Amino acid sequence: MAASLKKLGGGGSSAPGAGNAAEYYEAELRQMDAARREEARTAPADPARAVDDYLAADPSAPLARWWSASDKLASNGAPLHSGQLRAALDGQGLAGRRLVQDTAQGNRVGAWDLTFSAPKSVSALWATADAPTRRAIMEDMAQSASAALRSLYEVGAFQTRTGKGGATHEPAADAMAALFPQATSREGQPQLHVHSVIVNAAMRQNGTTGAIHSPPLYAWKTAAGATFRAELAHRLQLRGLAVERDGQSFAVAGVSRDLCRAWSARRGQIEAEVAGAGAMDGKARRLAKERAAQRTRNRKEALPRDADLERQWSADLAELGLSPEGVWKSAREAARQHQRPDMPAGDAALAEALERQSVIGERALRRMVAEAAQARGGGAAAVTAEVDRLRAGGVLLALGRTQAGEQVYSTRAVLDRERGMILDAAERQGEGSLIRRDAAEGAIAARPSLTEEQRAAVRHVAGAGGVSIVEGVAGSGKSYALGAVVEAAQASGARVVALAPSWNAAHVLAQDTGLPPRTLQGFVQDVEAGRLRFGPAPAGGEPRGVAHLGNRVLLLVDEAGMASSGDVARLLRHARQAGAQVALIGDRAQLRSVEPGNALAAVAASLPVARMEEVRRQAAAWQRQASRAFATGNSPEALAIYDARRRIVWDQGEDGGIGRTVDAWAANRAAHPDASRLLLASTNEAVHRLNAEVRARLIAAGELGADPVTVRTRHTGGPRGEGEVRDMELRAGDRLVIGATLTKAGRDVTAGDLATLRGITRERDPVLTMRVDRTGEEVALRLSELAKGRKVEGEPVPVLQHGFARTIHRSQGATADFAIVHGGTGLDASRAYVAMTRHRRDVVLVADARALTEGLRAEGVRPTREAVRDAFLRSATASRDGSNASDFLRDRAAWLRTGDPFAVSAVQRESRVQGIVRRAAQGVVRLRQAMTKRQRAAQERQQAEEAAPKRQGPREEAQQPMAPGDAWQRVAGIGAKAMAGAVKQQGPRLRQGPSMER
Structure with missing residues (x-):
């Protein structure tokens, strides 16, 4: 139900021709006209009713209408007449004048079809309503589309090109679109939608016209779709109906969900075909839906007559035990209680x-x-x-x-949290370290294989203040260096607590340091709940349920780049109050937390940082070179290195690359049965598809049990990352990811653990016998024990999913011999970095070349092999935008000092004065150049006149040449005046600081 935007014309296999589109909508106009005349002809005998119906059906006021932002290119709301749209798509205005320059035949984009769709519950109500109510709802649809287009205009999404070569873009003074409200899908089912055909011609601010600059339309289309739904929901509420939030959309309360599903066959056809196509990222999935829509669509002219459709809809209702009156009664009752x-x-x-x-x-x-x-x-x-x-x-x-x-x-709350976190680290510089120098040197000497960078990192933690930061690129041996830090701290009499943002990372850190694993979030919660306290235990012994850490504590946080800002801020605050030392270890360039902000980046911007940049994980020198390129933000170059070595597979299949990815996994498994490997994808949906394909092959090969048991479990993903409930088939031999932590009664199972299913009982709450990879031990758990107290419709839903594949995000911190990566239509810089640096021996990446090809065609680009390759590599270009609120402040130092996000230091103010003076000086130079040019031209004219023969005619006034001295004095005077005026104008603002919107 999101808005869709498709260009009409301009080339590309997926772009309908403007002429074909014009013919389609002209046919729609003729159909509307005929339908209304038929409705008027068969109107009831009541004269008053007949007149009303005739007026409503009058083709001079059709539902199809023009929308105009400011009534210049068209009259807003005016009826759309035959021939007008065809002319407009050809670049001709309604008054007959040319609106755009002629271009090569077939290369011009005539328009963009921005289609707004109503939720299915609205379509169901329309189909069960009487004629006046149907017309009212269709009018609501048209008005909602107008409101959405108006919102695009108000934010400046309609832009025109000006200047040389159209290089300058400015908001349009007017734009126009033809609105076509429609009520049925191509399957003859109720599906209200409005085609908003945005004509590729707009009026500039100076009154001229030209083509539209379209990227802002694509950028804002999703927001426009939300505005359409908000307006439509409001109008339905005014009609006495209640509206409920349904994900990003809405549903009318009380409308039968069974009826909505029954009238969603079109969507079901598309989703079924896409589901069978394999794993896809967002772009590939959108393109696959478009392909499926083309293959499964019927021709509109093949639809049954309206009377036949009505009979079919009545039959659909009867089959569900519903009636039109009953549908509306249910909606009205729900509204009264809402x-x-x-x-x-x-x-x-x-x-x-x-x-x-x-x-x-x-x-x-x-x-x-x-x-x-x-x-x-x-x-x-x-x-x-x-x-x-x-x-x-x-x-x-x-x-x-x-x-x-x-x-x-x-918000100020976010900024205050970031500021407190940064100050709790920065203001502790100069505090003494808990680690003695001789202990640090002794730990270093005990590890002769430490590199110079690793030794420097150990010394940095030992010699820094209350908070230190160590950054290391992927594979640089951060964990190995941490072992020396732990040994030095313990030799200095300090207690070391190892923390990480996830259980997986915590277990890796525990393995490297020999310390008990703890998650950062759990540690902070225990401190704040009083279960864990800094300082020595009281003389009478530890209170029950309380543990004391002692006075000398080093908190070691690994994978700090993935830790949430909230957890890091709370940890630094508690550590500062207790005098505990903190070491943050991570890499800002890798994936960050799914929660707000990037704590490591925020703190590292204000503290000295020890860097480890020597890659040690990969065996091949060229792979280490690529890893360094990833680490320095040059992911496209790094991917190009792998492509040159034929490690990127360009898949042209229809399954989005899923088959080739699992082919690579299976081949690697057969060739290296004793090696470790990771099967990775960027999205949860792709991981689900990979798991399904792997299981299908293992079942066919007899490697999974023959007796399946199906259970309901909660998987990762879903709206807002809250998980989604799915049916899950379990067989002996399945690889599983456990989503709960169970550490009581002698159990050692933590969230994120991988396990192999040994057996499952057949009962309402089955017992799963699993061998946990991390511990090597076998555990037996009731399925309900994995529910973590979560229930759906009153029943506990366990957190469990198949674990043959995992997301790239979950793989951060992991290392394996081989990695097989599903890349879809592209990976962003951080995901590419993490995915392509997990391996020791080799990696293969599968790209969805088919979807990339279709995407280029849709943009009017010839999809050559090189163009497809470049599109994929460009997706990994690092964003230079920050992820913290403080990254967008003008003067970070002044904010840290004052707490005012709009504060500006004296240096900044001085630089602004210098800027004013510089611009004034540049103005003087330009004026001098202009005067010199004018003087030279005047001298040349005078010389030409003197050389020309005298002509008889009216006596002309002799021009007085301007003396050079007078010209320079005049220029200098103008420049001085401009500079004085600028300084006078900016003086009060300079004293107050910059004027920014608050």
Whole structure:
């Protein structure tokens, strides 16, 4: 139900021709006209009713209409007449004048079809409504589409090109679109949607016209779709219906879900075909849906007549035991009992956004506010009002902009948390270390294989203050160096606590250091709950359920780049209060936490950092070279190194590369049966598909048990990362990822543990017998024990999934002999870095070349082998945008000093004065150059006149040549005046600091 945007014309196999599109919509107009005339002809005998129906069916006021932002290119709401759209797609205005320059035949994009779809519950209500209500709902659809287009105009998404070569982009003064509300899918089922055909012609601010610059439309289409749904939900609420949030969309309360599923055959066909195609990332999945839609679609002219459709819909209702009256009665009853959420849409959206990130961009903000507004009412106007309220009320702080120019926001609470975290580290520099120098040197001497970088890292932790940071690229031996730190600290009489953000990383750290594993989050929670305390135990002994750490404590945090900012901030605060020393170990370039911010990056920007850059993990020199390129942010170059060695497989199959990925896994398994290997993908959905394909092959080979048991379990993924419940088949021999921690009654099972299923009983709450990889021990657990107290519809749902494949994110910190990676249509810089540096011996990466090819064609680019390769490699280009709110501040040092995110230091103010003076001086130079040019031209004209023969005619006034001295004096005077005016104008602002939106 998200908005879709497709260009009409401009080439590319997936882009419909503008002429074909015009013919399609012209046919729709003729069909609307005929349908309305037929409706008027068969109207009831009641004269008054007949007149109303005739007026409603009058083709002079069809549902198809023009939308215009400012009534210049078209009259907003005016009826759409035959021939108008065809001319508009050809670049001709409604008044007959040419709106754009002629281009090569077939190369011009005539328009973009921005399609808004209603939730299925709305379509079901429309199909069971009477004629007046149907017309009212269709009018709501058209008005909601208009509101969405208006929102695009207000944020400046309609842009035109100006200047030489169209290099400058500016918001359009007007844009136009043809709206076509439609009620059925190509399967003849109720599916309300509006085609908004945005004509590729806009009016500039100066009154001229030209083509539209389309990238902002693509960037804002999702936000526009959310605004459409918010407006539609509001209009339905005004009609007495209740609306409930349904993921990113909404549903009308009380409408039968069975009916909605029955009338979703079109979506079911597409999803079934895509599901059978294998694992895909977002872009590949979108393209696969488009291919499936083309293959499964029916021709609209092949649809039954309206009367036949009505009979079919009645039969569908009867089969479910429903009636039109009953559908509406249920919706009305649900509305009487419904209560809207209390929290305003803006506050709800902001709270949801900041659960996962420290900043939110303008587009995401408006989209999420619109989604929250669906269940609260108010429509598009409320969305704008809520965004304005957040900004004006000081809740939302406008910080800097991304590299692409998008405004970024955060809150004072987020900034205060970041500032406290940074100060709790930075202000401890100069404190003495718990580690004695001689102990550090002794630990180093005991490990002669330590490199110079590793030795320097050990000395850095031993000689730093209360907080130290060690950064090491993937495979540089960070964990090995930590062993020396632990030995030196213990020799100095300190207690070392090893912490990591996940159990997997904690176990790796424990293996390297010999310390008990603990998760960072659990440690902080124990401290705050009083179960764990700094300082010595009281004289009477430890209270029950309480442990004391002593006075001399070193907290060693590995994989700190993946730790949440909240956990790190709390840890640093408690450590500072207790005088405990903290060492943060990690790599800012690798994957960060799924929670807000990047704590390691924030703290490392203010502290000295020991770096380890020598790669030791990979055996081959060229692989180590690639790893260094990944670590320094040059992932495209690193991938090119692997491609040159034929380690990237360019798959042209229809399954999104899933088959070739598992082929590579199976071949490696057969060739190296005793080696370790990782099967990786970037998304949870791709991991599920890989697991399914691996299991299918193992079942066929007889390697998994013959007696399956199906259970309901919660898997990773789902909306907002909260997991999704799936049916899961279990067989003996299955590889499983356990999602619960069970450490009581002598058990040693932690979340994230991999295990092999030995057997499962057949009962309501079966017993699973598993061998855990980490411990090598066999455990027997009731399935319900893995539920961690979570229930769905009153039943506990265990957290368990197949573990043949895992996400790249979960693999960070792991090492194996081989890695096989499903790359889809591309990996971002961090995922490419992590995925391609897990191996010791070799790695293979499978790219979905078919989806890449179709994506290039859709963009009008010839999909040569080199173009496909470049598109994949470019996806790994590192973003230069920060992930912390403080990354977008103008003066970080002033903020840390004052707490004011808009504070500017004296140096910054001075630089602004210098900037004003510099610009004024540049103005003087330009004026001098202009005067010199004018003087030279005047002298040349005078010489030409003197050399030309005298002509008889009216006497002309002799021009007085300008004396050089006068010209320079005039220029200098203008420059001095400009500089004085600039300084006078900026003086008060310079004393106050920069003026930024708060």
